[in-house]
Amino acid sequence: MYILVVGGGVVGYYLCRALIEEGHEVLVIEKDAKKCEHFLDELGSVCMRGDGCEASTLSEAGTGRADIFIATTNEDEDNLVACQVAKHKFNVPRIIARINNPKNEKVFKKLGIDCTISVTNLLLEHIEEEIPTHPLVHLLTLARENLEIVEVKILRTSKSVGKTVKELPLPAGSILSLLIRNGQKPQVPSPDTLIEAGDRLIALTPGDQEETLRKALTGD
Amino acid sequence: MEVVIMGCGRVGAQLASLLDTDGHKVTILDIDAYSFRRLPPTFSGTALVGDGIDEDVLKKAGIEKADAFIAVTQGDNRNVMAAQIAKHLFNVPRVLCRIYDPLRKDLYEMLGLEAISPTTVFAHLLKERLETGAKGTKANLRKEK
Numbered sequence: 001m002y003i004l005v006v007g008g009g010v011v012g013y014y015l016c017r018a019l020i021e022e023g024h025e026v027l028v029i030e031k032d033a034k035k036c037e038h039f040l041d042e043l044g045s046v047c048m049r050g051d052g053c054e055a056s057t058l059s060e061a062g063t064g065r066a067d068i069f070i071a072t073t074n075e076d077e078d079n080l081v082a083c084q085v086a087k088h089k090f091n092v093p094r095i096i097a098r099i100n101n102p103k104n105e106k107v108f109k110k111l112g113i114d115c116t117i118s119v120t121n122l123l124l125e126h127i128e129e130e131i132p133t134h135p136l137v138h139l140l141t142l143a144r145e146n147l148e149i150v151e152v153k154i155l156r157t158s159k160s161v162g163k164t165v166k167e168l169p170l171p172a173g174s175i176l177s178l179l180i181r182n183g184q185k186p187q188v189p190s191p192d193t194l195i196e197a198g199d200r201l202i203a204l205t206p207g208d209q210e211e212t213l214r215k216a217l218t219g220d
Numbered sequence: 221m222e223v224v225i226m227g228c229g230r231v232g233a234q235l236a237s238l239l240d241t242d243g244h245k246v247t248i249l250d251i252d253a254y255s256f257r258r259l260p261p262t263f264s265g266t267a268l269v270g271d272g273i274d275e276d277v278l279k280k281a282g283i284e285k286a287d288a289f290i291a292v293t294q295g296d297n298r299n300v301m302a303a304q305i306a307k308h309l310f311n312v313p314r315v316l317c318r319i320y321d322p323l324r325k326d327l328y329e330m331l332g333l334e335a336i337s338p339t340t341v342f343a344h345l346l347k348e349r350l351e352t353g354a355k356g357t358k359a360n361l362r363k364e365k
Contacts, residue, residue: 053296053297053324054321054323054324055323055324055326055327056323075297076273076301077273077295077297077298077300077301078297080297080300080301080304081296081297081300081301081327084327084331085327088327088330088331089327089330101274103274103275103276104273106275107273107275107301107305107309111304111305111308
């Protein structure tokens with residue numbers, strides 16, 4: 001596959017390296033001469049100097065035959081414009097944008113750039129995962145269905161301890177899909193399953209019901 | 221008319237002042253409060269510190285009721301992004317933006333934006349001035365003799 005990457009920062013560099021290792025044809029577009037040189041020294045001729053938002057640069061880079069276009073700079077407005085040029089002028093079939101300000105996810109979608117990766121959100125999620133007292137961890141967002149897959153840890157102080165699943169005031173549309181208990185095989189909880197301290201529950205919930213689910217399982 | 225201007229540089233400040241004098245309700249945005257020094261003391265509109273590509277800041281600036289939005293920051297892409305937010309997310313009836321790079325103008329028109337390139341405008345203006353004064357060229361002077 002021919003993959004175009006705009007932005008030769010840390011993200012662009014490691015992405016480029018990984019894609020080359022996977023055997024793809026990769027070209028990075030970077031404004032800064034020094035960064036371009038670094039690419040040349042380390043990875044060979046995989047970097048073109050230029051502005052990835054400019055149609056003429058993208059034309060020279062052969063954007064018309066690109067299978068995937070990825071904008072990775074740390075400026076959201078630059079990523080937006082680069083992706084829009086790739087989409088509207090060169091009809092690249094798959095476009096991915098890095099987003100730095102999580103607020104912009106919605107804006108990008110409304111302006112036609114559907115596949116976005118919010119770096120800040122990703123970082124937050126991973127940090128949340130590492131904080132042991134944090135009872136609810138995001139595992140996956142199904143954006144199109146507006147569903148979240150979350151992991152809830154049951155603490156000793158949680159209100160749900162000693163209750164069965166059917167007794168819990170779970171929000172509509174949410175499903176407890178997996179129970180992980182120390183020393184046991186993961187199981188699908190039934191309405192009669194008793195919740196114990198230390199349990200980990202994997203649950204599916206509508207995006208706006210997350211807080212209700214957390215309250216139902218851990219209490220406030 | 222209610223107008224939101226993004227970017228209080230020389231152009232933004234002067235435009236804000238002109239519209240304000242004509243009795244329009246002007247809100248001007250800039251990420252740096254120091255930029256507002258360019259506004260005249262008589263300016264009766266609102267000067268707001270904030271990033272014009274942030275929806276919440278735009279709402280605070282009254283974009284939902286605005287009749288026009290003008291993006292005149294130094295960054296072309298910033299102007300384009302803000303203009304698209306104003307046009308497509310807030311449905312502002314009239315949206316204008318400044319684009320320094322004339323090469324990009326086609327693209328912006330493709331995105332449905334009304335963009336003005338001061339580079340092109342000024343280059344044409346200079347050429348025009350030069351040509352109207354063409355009588356004074358050395359070649360013409362020789363002919364007159």
